[in-house]
Every structure is written in C-alpha cells, then in structure tokens.
Amino acid sequence: MSELLDPRNDFLFKRIFGSEENKDVLLAFLNTTFVETGAQPLTEIILLNTYTDKDAPHDKQSILDIRGKTADGELINVEMQLFNKYETEKRTMFYWSKLYSGQLQESQPYKALKKCVTINILNYSILPNEQYHNVFHLREDRTGIPLIDDLELHFLELPKLGDQAVPIEGGGLVNWLLFLKGVDKSHWEVLTMNEPVLKKAMNTLEFLSQDAETRRLYEARQKYLHDEASLIDGAMTEGRNRGLIEGRAEGLKEGKIEGRAEGLIEGKVAAKIEMARELLSLGIDIAAIAKASGLTEDEIRNLKTS
Template sequence: MKKTKELKEKENFIMFPTVDFCFKELMQNENVRKGIIAALLNVSPDEIESTILIQTILRKEYEDDKYGILDVRVKLKNGTQIDFEMQVAAYEYWDKRSIFYLSKMYTDPIKEGEGYDTLKKCIHVSILNSVHFPEDDVCYRRIAFCDTETGKEYSDLMEMHMLELAKLPPEAQNEEGIILWMRFLGGRCEEDFRHMAEKDKYIEEAYDTLKKLSADEEKRLEYEARQKVIRDHNSFMKSAEKRGLQQGIEKGIQKGIQQGIQQGIQYTLKALELKKQNLSAEQIAEELQISLNDVKMILGEK
C-alpha cells in the first residue's frame, strides 16, 4: 500500500515555476521565452524573431566593483536585453537590488572607446511571489523614466516590469497577455497549469515542458534539493525568529531581528546559487558583501 501511495504521488508530481530552478529550466525553451516576452512587450509572438540566452554574470569594470548575477538573461535580435528574476521570498531591498541589476546590465556591453549610441534597451522583470507595493492592488506594472510633471516618457532604454503574483485578482473572462502568464507561473496544482494552457499555445508549450521536467528523475532530484534548501532554512529561520522575538521583546529590537532573519535567508540561498555557477567562496563573499568565514559556513567548507 505504501509503494502504491508513493507511485501515485510520483505520477501526480508537478513542479512549481515559482521555484527558481524550475523557472530557469522552463526558460531554456525558446518558444516559452518568445511567448512570455511577447506578452511583456505587448506584441505578437511572431514579431519576436530571436531570443538568445546569454551569460548571467555581469562583468566588473574595476577590481572593487560588485558582481551582478542574474537568473535568466535574454538578448533579442535588435540588441534588447531582458533580465528575468524569480523571487519567492520577500526581499527588503528589492527595489535597490533590481535597479542595480538593470543599471549594470545597461552598461555591461559597452567597451572602452565605444560611443553611447551603441547602448541598447534593457528591461528588468521581477516575478515576485509576495507583495512589493502594499499601497494598492495592482498586480502588474511597467516602470520607466518619465517627466514627473507631465508623465511624458523621457526614454524607453531602461524599464522595469513588476509582476506580483500574490496580488492576482480572481480570474475574469477574456484575460490575455501577461496576466495569463502570471496565472500560469503562480499555479499551485496541475489543474491550474492545464487550465491556462488551454488559453494560449505558448503557455501550452510551457505546460508540456513543465510535465517533461516533472517526469525527469534527475531534474526532479535537483528541484527537490532546491526545495529542501528553502524548507530547511524557512524552518530554521522560524525557530530563530521565535527565539529572536523573545529577545526582541526584552531588548526592544524586534524589527531589527526580523530584518536580520530575512537577510540571512537571502544570503544563504544566493550563496548556494552562486556556488552552482562555479564561483569561489571569495567571489561569493565579494558579491554578497559578507565575510569569507560566513560564506564557508553556509557552503559547509572548512
């Protein structure tokens, strides 16, 4: 009976795109990239001629510069670059971090001696499974440079798209474009994914890819390892929060403890991700701006 139950669970298993490992694997499919990019740019997928995955580590111009490590970086035929960041947990300084990524991506391609006319459009896309703008119920917004008095756009060379999956309203009739993709990415069961696949052929391909990934034993092990890291740290941080809250009540520093816990989660997850990209402990410490000893403790190195 136990084996039958395990077999049934295995057959019903489906990955969630909000786990960054799964999202990155989905974006390996060119048609998936084409579909979601077309939705973001509000154009027909036929207008997206090329979507090339490129290096996610942004170069440093000077020795003391900070690295920029992106989740998924795509280059279009016209030179436009798009950075996709899947962020599950709330990140206190996400506004600053996203601006850093966008700015570094914008200047990364230009070489010494080249003119500013060579700079191409860059787009940062934050896919957030939490609320980033608590002051309203808007789940998708495009942010660009504009005149604060007239609202007239100054330049479209740098822009940001914020997708807050946690703020998606109840499904309405005749939804299209990026909202459909947000519902797919935020799906919590196979029925959710199947339902959205019926509405768009590119989402259908994403669903087919998701099923293949979920059926791949090796990919599943990687996915579950990533989930385990997140679960373990959530459990650890909840325990730390419980202890910290007691201390915070006594010392009046509850807010500082909570901020420290969130920062600890982010440092740990990012350090493990950078390790997978073959960065040394020294490079990881520099990127995260934490001590080398802390990095080695996270990675389990002596």
C-alpha cells in the first residue's frame, strides 16, 4: 500500500473536505470547531467553491480554500496554511473583509450583510499563548460587550498540540486536528470511535494516496509550496539585512538620536522595498509579494515599472 499523503497540503485538504460528496465531513469538522466555543451546531452547509479538476496545484489562480454558506446565509471560509507566508493576521483580515463586503450587490442595504467566519488551520504558531484553538470577535475593551457579531476568526495552530495523546474517549476538535497533523495510523480507530464521521475523511485520504494522478498533483503542489516558502524567506532575510544596514548608516550620518531613529524607520521601509524587488525578480506574483512584504499591490506595481 502507498504511503499516506499529508492532509495538510492545501490541494489535498480541499479534496478531502471541499468536495460535494464529502460535504458531511466538512459539516462534522465545522460543528466540532463551533461547539467547542459554545456555539450551536450547524444543520446544513452549502459549498460555494467545490473541488474541481480546475484546482490545479501548480496554477497560482487556483482557489484552494473552502467556502460555504449556512442555512441562515452566513459565510464560512476555511483555509489550510502549511507554511508561514508572514503577516498572517493582516492577511486574514484582508480576506475576511473581501468576503464580507463582497456580499453586497449594487443598491443593497447594509442590513443584507451576513456574518462571515474565517477558520485558519496553521501548521505554524503565531499567537503568544498555549491554546491550539483561539477565537476572535469584536468586543468593547473594558466591558466586553459585543459591537456586532458579524466577525468571527478562528486560528487552529497544529504545533500547539505537541505530543498530545490521542483521547481515549470523547469526541471533539482535537481528534480532527490530530488526524490532520498526521497522527500514527495505529491510533485511527480510537479517533473514529470518538468522531465517527472522521472515518470517511480517513478513507478518502487512503483512496487518494493510492491514486497515481493525485500523487503527481500532490507532489507538484508540495514542490510549489516549498519553493515559494524558501524564496519568500530568503528574500525577506536579504531585504531586511540590506534595509537595516542602510538605516543605520543614515542615522549615524546625522549624528543624532533623532537621525538614528529616522534612519532605522527608513531602513525598515527600505527592507520591505528590497524584499519586494527580490521577489519580483524571482517571478513571484504580486498578491503573494504583498502578503509577504506588507506593501500594497499598487506600491509593488510601481516598483515593477520604476
């Protein structure tokens, strides 16, 4: 039997959770995520961008997240991130805002806007706590009263599971996350006793792992993700180093504390610009460069033409 593929690969993740025939798998996963925070379980999920053969893993335009709509019209976006593309928090807010504002058609009133939920499954840690599941809403700082319930962000950080043992009894989100993290197959039976629908996800993973064409596409996607992560990391390091050197030089030239501070600020900006230029020279697309550098897409286009 072929070695199991990694379900954290976004191409494979969408095939397991984002296909019409596995809609019940997605619904079960979402419900364990929501119920853990005290929310009511969903009764139905409508897939808005089901997996198709057009989701080619080497195509930069492929949409490999999963978008769904509840029976009440609320929108849910689920995304798997294998490598840290940096600026995860800002990237999350940017795509949440596009999902939210994209609901309104011309002349529609604001009351037509429905709640939007983003679920990020991260193969890296970004938040300064030990919780593997963090949820954010809009709340008043001192009293905690909600402003509006339309924003909900979930961050599921797989590394924070550590070497957590497989639960002997009891269902819940941790069973799904251990499956995604790649827990030894000898523990699968216990996981499915806790979460029966998880068995279908496991069967799908086994089936896909034995399919030659799927393995080829999976390996192409893995290579693309590794190459992109390496290019971004290398460009960030080089750009940061160049920018800080220039900033320190500017500050020392002024010979003042204010000059040094101003020089360091200019250095950080220069670092972003230098990083963006490095990524442009490597052929990375503008949207990916914006995510990595913190510059806007218009600023990057200006660099391209300057």
